[in-house]
Amino acid sequence: MMEAVQAIRGMNDILPEQVGWWQGIESAAREVLENFGYREIRTPVAEKLELFSRGIGQSTDIVEKEMYAFEDRNGDWLALRPEATASIVRSYVQHGLHAESGCRKLYQIGPMFRHERPQKGRYRQFHQIDAEVFGLDGPMIDAEMMHMLSLLVERMGISGVGLHINTLGCPTCRQGYREVLKSFLAERAEGFCEDCLRRRDTNPLRVFDCKVKSCAELLESAPQLIDYICDDCRAHFGAVRQFLDKLGTRYAVNPRIVRGLDYYMRTTFEVITDRLGSQNAIGGGGRYDGLVRDLGGPAVPAVGFAMGMERLVLLLEQEKEKPSRYPRCFIASLGEQARVSGFLLSQQFRARGLETEMDYNGRSLKSQMRRADKSGARYVLILGEEELARREIQLRDMVTKTQRIVPLENIFETLLAVDSEK
RNA sequence: GUGGGUGUAGCUCAAUUGGUUAGAGCACUGGGUUGUGGCCCCAGAGGUCGUCGGUUCGAGCCCGAUCACUCACCCCA
Numbered sequence: 001m002m003e004a005v006q007a008i009r010g011m012n013d014i015l016p017e018q019v020g021w022w023q024g025i026e027s028a029a030r031e032v033l034e035n036f037g038y039r040e041i042r043t044p045v046a047e048k049l050e051l052f053s054r055g056i057g058q059s060t061d062i063v064e065k066e067m068y069a070f071e072d073r074n075g076d077w078l079a080l081r082p083e084a085t086a087s088i089v090r091s092y093v094q095h096g097l098h099a100e101s102g103c104r105k106l107y108q109i110g111p112m113f114r115h116e117r118p119q120k121g122r123y124r125q126f127h128q129i130d131a132e133v134f135g136l137d138g139p140m141i142d143a144e145m146m147h148m149l150s151l152l153v154e155r156m157g158i159s160g161v162g163l164h165i166n167t168l169g170c171p172t173c174r175q176g177y178r179e180v181l182k183s184f185l186a187e188r189a190e191g192f193c194e195d196c197l198r199r200r201d202t203n204p205l206r207v208f209d210c211k212v213k214s215c216a217e218l219l220e221s222a223p224q225l226i227d228y229i230c231d232d233c234r235a236h237f238g239a240v241r242q243f244l245d246k247l248g249t250r251y252a253v254n255p256r257i258v259r260g261l262d263y264y265m266r267t268t269f270e271v272i273t274d275r276l277g278s279q280n281a282i283g284g285g286g287r288y289d290g291l292v293r294d295l296g297g298p299a300v301p302a303v304g305f306a307m308g309m310e311r312l313v314l315l316l317e318q319e320k321e322k323p324s325r326y327p328r329c330f331i332a333s334l335g336e337q338a339r340v341s342g343f344l345l346s347q348q349f350r351a352r353g354l355e356t357e358m359d360y361n362g363r364s365l366k367s368q369m370r371r372a373d374k375s376g377a378r379y380v381l382i383l384g385e386e387e388l389a390r391r392e393i394q395l396r397d398m399v400t401k402t403q404r405i406v407p408l409e410n411i412f413e414t415l416l417a418v419d420s421e422k
Numbered sequence: 423g424u425g426g427g428u429g430u431a432g433c434u435c436a437a438u439u440g441g442u443u444a445g446a447g448c449a450c451u452g453g454g455u456u457g458u459g460g461c462c463c464c465a466g467a468g469g470u471c472g473u474c475g476g477u478u479c480g481a482g483c484c485c486g487a488u489c490a491c492u493c494a495c496c497c498c499a
Contacts, residue, residue: 009490061497065423083499112499117423119493128499206497259498270499281499308499334457365457373459384457398459 010116010124020323021313022127026109028156029129029307036148038105038131043087045111049077055086055295057262059203066114080113083261084130085288085304086295092134093297103135109309121279121311131285132304134292139236142267142287143243145303149271149283150249152307158273158315161282164254165244165269167237168205169229171290174265177228178204184222191218205258224255236266263288267303275318276311283307326376327357329415332368334384342383345411352412373398379415383408 007013014022030040049069056063068080081087088106091097097104108130115124131148133141146163153161168174185192185200185207192200196207196215208219226234244251251269259268268286276282285305292300329349333342339362349356357375359368365382372380382394382403393411395418396403406414 006490066497114498116497117495118491122498126499130499261498278494279498283499285499306499311499332458364452366455366459367452369457369459371459380459382458386457394458396458401459403458 008124010118012123012125017322018313020325021316022309024323025129025156025309025312025316029107029109029152032148032152032155033107033129033131036105036144038107041088041091041106041108042110043081043084043091043108045113046078046080047087047090049079051086051090051295052079052082055089055263055291056083060262062114062261066116068113068115082114083112084108084110084128084306085132085263085291088130088132088304089292089295089297089302093292093295098134098292098298098300101135103133103141105131105133107131119277119279121276121308121314123310127309129307129309130304131306132302134300134302136303137289137301139239139267140243142236142240142303143247143249145285145305146244146251146269147247147249149269149285149305149307153271153282156312156316157320158282158312159319160275161271161273161315163249163251163269163271164257165240165251165267166254166257167226167229167233167240167266168258168264168268168286169225169233170265173228173230173233174205174225177223177225180223180228181205181207181225188218191215208256208258226255233266240267257284259284259286263291263294265289269305271307273311273315276314279311281308282311282315324376325355326378327355328378328419329354329356330368330372330375330377330380331356331358332365332372332380332382333358333362334365334382335388336362338383338385338388341388342381345381345383349412354412354415379419381411381415 049067052067053063058064062082067082070078072078088108092104092106109127111125111127113125116122118124129152131145133145146165150163169177181204182200185196185204189197192207192215199206205225207215226237229237241251241253254270257268257270264286266287266289268284270281270284272280273282274280283305285303287301287303289299289301292298292302331342331346331349333339342358343360346356346358357372357377359371369380378398380396380398382396387393387405387408391408392405393408394403395406395411395415397418
């Protein structure tokens with residue numbers, strides 16, 4: 001035997017047994033998003049590398065060490081997209097979508113790529129549901145988006161998750177806070193772990209995300225961003241919270257939600273579960289008013305979020321029964337002539353919209369019945385040479401175990417009539 | 423990128439201190455009814471024991487390397 005080729009590490013097949021979960025999640029997402037006025041946009045999985053280094057941030061982990069970047073045959077540097085926002089913004093700018101109206105709501109569902117060490121809930125090819133709103137800078141849309149995210153999770157049948165929100169301030173007021181925090185970290189340097197000391201220089205806000213106990217304890221006395229942000233940012237955050245309260249959306253303010261992408265400002269949020277081990281965020285996002293301009297477009301404000309579909313599937317597997325589908329009808333046949341007639345019959349049934357299965361191998365009736373049973377079909381049509389000669393067919397109801405002989409003519413209508421009596 | 427755990431049939435797992443031909447359950451195929459499913463009975467098929475190398479008279483078992491999976495760190499969805 002030749003050695004079989006394996007799938008790429010961290011890139012998984014979604015087998016027919018699992019695909020029902022994915023379809024359920026996707027249709028729930030489309031339904032809710034479209035209901036809120038979002039329209040689908042499909043962008044390529046590869047972009048120029050520059051788009052992500054400019055968009056996501058040069059010093060972020062994603063750009064620094066997780067991107068699938070490569071030189072193509074023309075010598076251009078490309079990358080498989082590690083997230084959707086930069087691509088959507090690129091497309092929005094390139095096609096002048098900002099010209100059409102004040103506000104634009106877009107969504108995308110598809111694969112993303114990051115070269116990380118795989119673990120539960122984290123893969124190298126993973127799938128996101130991503131939504132973005134362009135052109136609105138007020139707090140109302142921030143609240144609506146988080147409200148919608150809660151509905152989305154609920155509509156998918158997932159419970160026991162929490163919405164955590166925070167504000168990062170705007171680039172101006174955050175800069176002041178960064179300096180204050182940096183000096184706080186410098187004063188107490190000996191108490192913090194190595195990672196936190198490294199973060200002090202790269203991205204000081206991320207220390208709040210540290211899981212080391214001693215760091216968390218020290219940070220309790222740290223200066224809080226909320227005390228340093230400007231009046232406009234404070235008012236924005238206050239209004240977001242008021243709207244969420246009025247919408248009845250439950251949330252917790254969590255100063256640890258700082259996000260790892262450079263473009264976020266003001267509102268940030270995550271949907272968190274305690275049932276997935278360490279990969280506990282099933283969705284997250286925030287406001288990024290500066291990104292469109294940074295990518296060469298007009299100064300259009302924006303908010304967006306992404307959800308991790310693998311994590312949603314993991315949660316659904318924990319609490320719901322696996323969705324499955326069954327053909328309505330199975331055609332069993334005996335003898336070559338009858339098999340051909342059964343084959344043609346199955347095509348007619350399908351053409352009329354009835355999900356129909358059959359046995360193509362010409363095996364024993366017993367084995368065909370076994371297959372019919374396993375397929376979950378409610379009805380089995382049995383066609384032998386005897387029935388064929390008399391222009392008849394056996395119609396068996398697998399649930400009631402009753403069987404009768406009916407005319408072959410108009411068998412489709414007969415089957416529908418029998419089925420509608422149930 | 424760092425650390426821990428695990429690799430035996432399609433799946434879940436066995437295999438005495440290293441000892442002849444590596445087993446079971448589920449799933450699969452056929453039979454038990456000249457043409458009838460779930461339960462039961464019988465039979466069959468399915469493995470280079472992840473891979474390569476080493477130790478040994480002898481390795482599924484011990485050692486090393488490598489690959490993969492997995493969990494955690496990191497980071498994030």
